[in-house]
Amino acid sequence: MGQKQRKKQKRRTAKTADKHALYQLSxxxxxxxxxxxxxxxxxxxxxxxxxxxxxxxxxxxxxxxxxxxxxxxxxxxxxxxxxxxxxxxxxxxxxxxxxxxxxxxxxxxxxxxxxxxxxxxxxxxxxxxxxxxxxxxxxxxxxxxxxxxxxxxxxxxxxxxGWESQQILLEKRAVEDFTYVWDQAHFDPVTSDFRAHIHFRFADGTKLKEAFTYEWxxxxxxxxxxxxxxxxxxxxxxxxxxxxxxxxxxxxxxxxxxxxxxxxxxxxxxxxxxxxxxxxxxxxxxxxxx
Ligand SMILES: C[S@@+](CC[C@H](N)C(=O)[O-])C[C@H]1O[C@@H](n2cnc3c(N)ncnc32)[C@H](O)[C@@H]1O
The missing domain is CATH 3.40.50.150 (Vaccinia Virus protein VP39)
Structure with missing residues (x-):
């Protein structure tokens, strides 16, 4: 097996990845x-x-x-x-x-x-x-x-x-062979209620959507x-x-x-x-x- 193929096989996908391992790395x-x-x-x-x-x-x-x-x-x-x-x-x-x-x-x-x-x-x-x-x-x-x-x-x-913490936004960061996404989905200025999700995206186009959700x-x-x-x-x-x-x-x-x-x-x-x-x-x- 060529080096390239071996590398390809090892790449994580939504199917093979473990959300706790991804969280630790991210x-x-x-x-x-x-x-x-x-x-x-x-x-x-x-x-x-x-x-x-x-x-x-x-x-x-x-x-x-x-x-x-x-x-x-x-x-x-x-x-x-x-x-x-x-x-x-x-x-x-x-x-x-x-x-x-x-x-x-x-x-x-x-x-x-x-x-x-x-x-x-x-x-x-x-x-x-x-x-x-x-x-x-x-x-x-x-x-x-x-x-x-x-x-x-x-x-x-x-x-x-900081003011960005109250904004609806997506922050993406490349980690090893996947992308970590911090998704600030909701902020209520009256109560300071905040909701965010962590998603993971993979090179093959698959995703672990809302792997973690926080209501804070x-x-x-x-x-x-x-x-x-x-x-x-x-x-x-x-x-x-x-x-x-x-x-x-x-x-x-x-x-x-x-x-x-x-x-x-x-x-x-x-x-x-x-x-x-x-x-x-x-x-x-x-x-x-x-
Ligand atoms: C954001 S994770 C933090 C994990 C880890 N400590 C870290 O630093 O990344 C929050 C953790 O708190 C736990 N949790 C939430 N409410 C809790 C409670 N009242 N008592 C104990 N654990 C709680 C959840 O099960 C989850 O594992």
Whole structure:
């Protein structure tokens, strides 16, 4: 068989592709998120973060990356959909070695359910908590996160915004041998209700239409900061993406109290119950005139 034919045979189509694998390739970057947690935890708390709780974990890709990154690390993934957890067990957790596998637990349940364990880091990524559409439900979720954090723990969540986030639009991106399509289908300015789909298109013209659909409320940074404070988080930082000289995001996120208006942005919030030890020490030194 010629090289060309072999290549052709391997190309994904709507029939052969797996939507969870495509999703992971298109939108997830667990190595970056482990790096972010490491960097901020070490700087703010001054020790190695060991235990992670990944809320809305889906296929538990971040849990797997976390336990691979350090021999003492443990991860708990929580997701309400048993089918996505089963996919993760079969395709993601099965690729771990025995020791790593033993340090990951997944739970099928609602992230608002109470679990007794407390963690160094809780992460809620890819905007998943936007599914909570009222102040009460979102504050209730944040209060549960607070209960799941160790006293010096850090909670990371991401969000997006800017005027483009309210527009009806299609964004396409080539990924390996397929196209990822982000389809913003609906925004209601009265309620901030937002609907988006992910579609995948293939070189042979076939499509996986509405592979994923999200019904969210678009929350703003001030609203989230207020709700986190009401849920008992005494310190919340906004990590904003640095830009290069032509205004392109660099992938480096730094704390900011103000930012230039931008048509479409992604950011992280970093919340802790108390002032992180290193931030408290710096402030005390400054107050002493040191
Ligand atoms: C956007 S996906 C995020 C997957 C993954 N964490 C990521 O970063 O890409 C949202 C996930 O949240 C789960 N989910 C939605 N509501 C939930 C809830 N109340 N409790 C737990 N999981 C929930 C869905 O089943 C889905 O797997």
């Amino acid at each position: 939108v997830q970057d667990p190595a970056f998120e482990v790096h972010l947690a490491n960097r901020y935890f070490r700087r703010r708390v001054g020790r190695e973060p060991l235990s992670l709780r990944e809320d809305f974990c889906g296929t538990a890709l971040l849990c797997a990356e976390w336990v691979k990154s350090h021999p003492s690390r443990t991860a708990l993934g929580v997701d309400i959909d048993p089918s996505v957890l089963a996919w993760g067990t079969e395709h993601v957790l099965s690729a771990l070695d025995e020791g790593e596998r033993a340090r990951v637990t997944t739970v099928n349940g609602d992230v608002r359910d109470h679990h007794p364990e407390r963690h160094d880091v809780v992460m809620a990524l890819n905007y998943s908590y936007f599914c909570f559409k009222t102040r009460d439900t979102l504050r209730g979720y944040f209060a549960t996160v607070r209960e799941h954090l160790r006293p010096d723990g850090l909670f990371f969540l991401d969000l997006f915004g 409320r678009l929350w703003t940074i001030p609203e989230l900061r207020e709700l986190l404070a009401e849920a008992g988080f005494g310190h919340v930082e906004v990590l904003w993406e640095e830009e290069d000289e032509v205004g392109q995001g660099t992938g480096t996120f730094k704390p900011r109290e103000h930012a230039d208006n931008d048509p479409g942005w992604n950011a992280y919030l970093l919340a802790s119950v108390e002032l992180p030890p290193r931030v408290a020490a710096k402030r005390a030194k400054r107050a002493e005139g040191g």
